Amino acid sequence: MTRALRILVPLVIVVISIVILEDGHIFPEPVHLQVPNGSLVAPPANGQGSQSGGTAAQQPAAAAAPNAAHLALSVHPSSNASHGYVVGAEVRTPEGAAAGDATVSFYEAVDFFGPREELLGTATTDSSGSASFTYLPATTGSHRIVARSSGIAKVASGQASETFTAAIAAPAYRDHVPAITAFYNLVPYGVGVVVLAVWLLIAFALIGTARGVARGAREQKEKGVIA
Amino acid sequence: MDRRTRALYVERAVWPIGRGDRKFWISVMVLGALVAAGVYAWIYQVQHGLWVTGLNQKVSWGFYIINCVFFIGMSYGGAMTSAILRLTGAKWRAPLTRIAEATAVAALLVGAVYPIVDLGRPDRFLYILRYGQVGSPVVWDLVAVTSYAIASFVFLYLPLIPDLPVAKAALGARAGLLGRIYDALSLGWKGRPDQERALARGIGIMAVLIIPLAVSVHSVLAWLFAVTSRAEWHSTIFAPYFVLAAMFSGVAAVIIVVAALRKVYGLGEFIVAKHFRYLSYLLIALGAGYLYFMISEFLTDGYVFESGTTSGLQSLFIGQYAPEFWSFSVGGLLVPLVLAALPGRFPVARATVASVLVVAGMWLKRFLIVVPGMANPIMPWEWGQYQPTWVEITILVGSAAAIPLMLIVFFRFFPVMSVHELDEVEGRYEVSSRHRIPAYAPVYGAGDAGGGDD
Missing domain, CATH: 1.20.5 (Single alpha-helices involved in coiled-coils or other helix-helix interfaces)
Structure with missing residues (x-):
C-alpha cells in the first residue's frame, strides 16, 4: 500500500501540473488594448470651455465663421514687475463696433503629450470691448498665447494669437520645509x-x-x- | 526522569522519522491536493488578473492582507512561546519548544507569501527592491519580515543541532544520504562542554532577539494600517494591539498543533494536561489583555464620536458587519476565555476547543479591521462592498493546508520533541559526565566527556 502511494503521490502531482499547464502558458498573454476609433480624441474646443481658470488642456479651435468677431491680442509687461505680463484682448464685431460682455479665454500653446493648449484663465470684455488677464509665466523665454472670444448676439466667436518673449517668470516652487x-x-x-x-x-x-x-x-x- | 522514561521519550520523539505509513501518505495526499488547488487558484489569478477576486476599487485589501496578518501573527505566537519558555527556564517546555518553533516557521512561510499574491503581478515584487522608498511602511515590512524569517530559521535550527545525531541514529542503517546531511547539519556535535556552551550562547541570543524582532514585525504590519488617514486605522494603539493579537492567536495555534501532534504521534505520555493548563493560562492572560485593548479603543473612539469613526463603529456594532463583530467578540473571545479558565475535567479538550475558537475569531477580527476600514469611504461616497470569490477562498484553504503539510513533512525528518532540551531541563548534563551521551547518539570515548560545567 505504502509503495503504491509512493508512486501515486508523484503521479498525482504530475497530473495536476499538466492540468495547470494544459493551455501551454502560466503567465498571461500580452494584452492588446482595443481602442475604439475616436474614443481618445478630445472634445472639439470652441474657445468657450466651462473652466474659468486652471490647467485644462484643449485642442486647437476649428476655422473661424464668416461673422466671426475680430480679436486683437497684445502682451505687455505689468506695471508691477512681479505680476508678470498683462495679456489684453480687444473684441470687435465684423462691422468694427466694440463687443461688450464677451468672454475671452486665454490659452498657452504647450507641448504635453503632443501640441495642446493650456487654459490660463478667462475675462469678460467691458463696453469698449477690452478684456485683460495678468499672466506670470512659469518660465522665461518664448510663449505663444491664444485668446478666444465667446459668441455673442449675431457675432460668432473669434480668436487671435500672439507670441512674446518673457523675461520675467514665477519664482521656482519651494516647499516649506519644517x-x-x-x-x-x-x-x-x-x-x-x-x-x-x-x-x-x-x-x-x-x-x-x-x-x-x-x-x-x-x-x-x-x-x-x-x- | 528515569532512564526507561527517557528512552521512551526519545523513542516517541523520533518515531515519525523515516516512517511513511498509510496515514502519513494519505495526509500528504489530502493536504498536498489542497495546496495544489490553492496554487492552481493563484496561477489562475495571475493569468486572468485581480478582477477574478472580490477586490475592487474601494476595497482593495481583502482576504490576502487579512491572511498575511493572520498567518504572520500565528508565527509570532510560536516563536514567542518558545522564546519565553526558554528565557524563563520553564522546566516543562522540553516537549513543546520544537513544535512551537516549527509552527512559527511554517506559518511565517505561508504568511510571507500573501503580499506577493496580493500584488496580482508577482514580478512586480522586485519593484520594492528596485524602487523602494525608506519612508514607505511596505519597505519597513519587507526588512522586518525578512529579518524575522532569518531569525526564525536560525531559532529552529540551533536547538536542532544536538538532536540531529539522535535522528540519524533513529534511521540506523537506512540513513544513507540523509545520514550525511544530518552529519553536515549537526556540525560534528558530540555533546562536549565547549559545544554545549557555544550552543547555549547561540540559543540564548536568539531567544532574546526573536522577541523584539517578532514585536517589530507585527508593529510594522500595524503601521501599514495606522499611518494612513483612514479613521478606523489611524490609531496610536494599533501596534501594541496587533502585537497582542498576534500573541493571542499564535499561542492558540500552538495549542492546536500540539494537541494534534500529541494525538497523531502518540505523545500523550509526555505532553500532558499540565502543558495544556499552562498554555491555557498564557492564552487567558493574552485574551484578557486583548479584550482590554479592544475596550480601550472602542471607548476612546465611541466617546468622542468623530465624524469619521462614527460610521465605522455603527457598522460594527449594529450595522452591516455586526454579525461578524459579535461572533468574534462572543464566540472568539469571551467563550474561549471562559472555557480555558474554568476548572474541571477535560483540560486538553477544553484548551483545544478554546484555541480553535480563538483562531477562527482572530481571523474574523482581522477581517473586521481590514474590510470595513477599506469599505468606509474617506470621501462622502457610498460604502464599498467586498465579496471574496472562489479564487481567494481556495488560496486561503490551500495556504492553511500548507502549514500541517510542512509540519508533518518536517517531523518525518527531525525529532518532534527536543531530546537535548529534555536532558537540559532534567539536569542530565550537570549530574554526571556518563549521562552526556544521549541514548541514540553515536558513541565516543568515555574520557572525552569532560565536566558538565554549562
Whole structure:
C-alpha cells in the first residue's frame, strides 16, 4: 500500500501540473488594448470651455465663421514687475463696433503629450470691448498665447494669437520645509544601524555556534586520533 | 526522569522519522491536493488578473492582507512561546519548544507569501527592491519580515543541532544520504562542554532577539494600517494591539498543533494536561489583555464620536458587519476565555476547543479591521462592498493546508520533541559526565566527556 502511494503521490502531482499547464502558458498573454476609433480624441474646443481658470488642456479651435468677431491680442509687461505680463484682448464685431460682455479665454500653446493648449484663465470684455488677464509665466523665454472670444448676439466667436518673449517668470516652487524634517531625515539611518545590529547578532549567533560546535568536533577528532 | 522514561521519550520523539505509513501518505495526499488547488487558484489569478477576486476599487485589501496578518501573527505566537519558555527556564517546555518553533516557521512561510499574491503581478515584487522608498511602511515590512524569517530559521535550527545525531541514529542503517546531511547539519556535535556552551550562547541570543524582532514585525504590519488617514486605522494603539493579537492567536495555534501532534504521534505520555493548563493560562492572560485593548479603543473612539469613526463603529456594532463583530467578540473571545479558565475535567479538550475558537475569531477580527476600514469611504461616497470569490477562498484553504503539510513533512525528518532540551531541563548534563551521551547518539570515548560545567 505504502509503495503504491509512493508512486501515486508523484503521479498525482504530475497530473495536476499538466492540468495547470494544459493551455501551454502560466503567465498571461500580452494584452492588446482595443481602442475604439475616436474614443481618445478630445472634445472639439470652441474657445468657450466651462473652466474659468486652471490647467485644462484643449485642442486647437476649428476655422473661424464668416461673422466671426475680430480679436486683437497684445502682451505687455505689468506695471508691477512681479505680476508678470498683462495679456489684453480687444473684441470687435465684423462691422468694427466694440463687443461688450464677451468672454475671452486665454490659452498657452504647450507641448504635453503632443501640441495642446493650456487654459490660463478667462475675462469678460467691458463696453469698449477690452478684456485683460495678468499672466506670470512659469518660465522665461518664448510663449505663444491664444485668446478666444465667446459668441455673442449675431457675432460668432473669434480668436487671435500672439507670441512674446518673457523675461520675467514665477519664482521656482519651494516647499516649506519644517525644521523637524532634518531630524526625520536621520531616522532611516538610525533604523538602518539597528537593523544592521540585529542582522549581525543573528549572524553571530549562527556562525558563533557553528564555529564553537565544529571546533569541539575537531578537537574531539584529534583526541581520538592521538588515543 | 528515569532512564526507561527517557528512552521512551526519545523513542516517541523520533518515531515519525523515516516512517511513511498509510496515514502519513494519505495526509500528504489530502493536504498536498489542497495546496495544489490553492496554487492552481493563484496561477489562475495571475493569468486572468485581480478582477477574478472580490477586490475592487474601494476595497482593495481583502482576504490576502487579512491572511498575511493572520498567518504572520500565528508565527509570532510560536516563536514567542518558545522564546519565553526558554528565557524563563520553564522546566516543562522540553516537549513543546520544537513544535512551537516549527509552527512559527511554517506559518511565517505561508504568511510571507500573501503580499506577493496580493500584488496580482508577482514580478512586480522586485519593484520594492528596485524602487523602494525608506519612508514607505511596505519597505519597513519587507526588512522586518525578512529579518524575522532569518531569525526564525536560525531559532529552529540551533536547538536542532544536538538532536540531529539522535535522528540519524533513529534511521540506523537506512540513513544513507540523509545520514550525511544530518552529519553536515549537526556540525560534528558530540555533546562536549565547549559545544554545549557555544550552543547555549547561540540559543540564548536568539531567544532574546526573536522577541523584539517578532514585536517589530507585527508593529510594522500595524503601521501599514495606522499611518494612513483612514479613521478606523489611524490609531496610536494599533501596534501594541496587533502585537497582542498576534500573541493571542499564535499561542492558540500552538495549542492546536500540539494537541494534534500529541494525538497523531502518540505523545500523550509526555505532553500532558499540565502543558495544556499552562498554555491555557498564557492564552487567558493574552485574551484578557486583548479584550482590554479592544475596550480601550472602542471607548476612546465611541466617546468622542468623530465624524469619521462614527460610521465605522455603527457598522460594527449594529450595522452591516455586526454579525461578524459579535461572533468574534462572543464566540472568539469571551467563550474561549471562559472555557480555558474554568476548572474541571477535560483540560486538553477544553484548551483545544478554546484555541480553535480563538483562531477562527482572530481571523474574523482581522477581517473586521481590514474590510470595513477599506469599505468606509474617506470621501462622502457610498460604502464599498467586498465579496471574496472562489479564487481567494481556495488560496486561503490551500495556504492553511500548507502549514500541517510542512509540519508533518518536517517531523518525518527531525525529532518532534527536543531530546537535548529534555536532558537540559532534567539536569542530565550537570549530574554526571556518563549521562552526556544521549541514548541514540553515536558513541565516543568515555574520557572525552569532560565536566558538565554549562
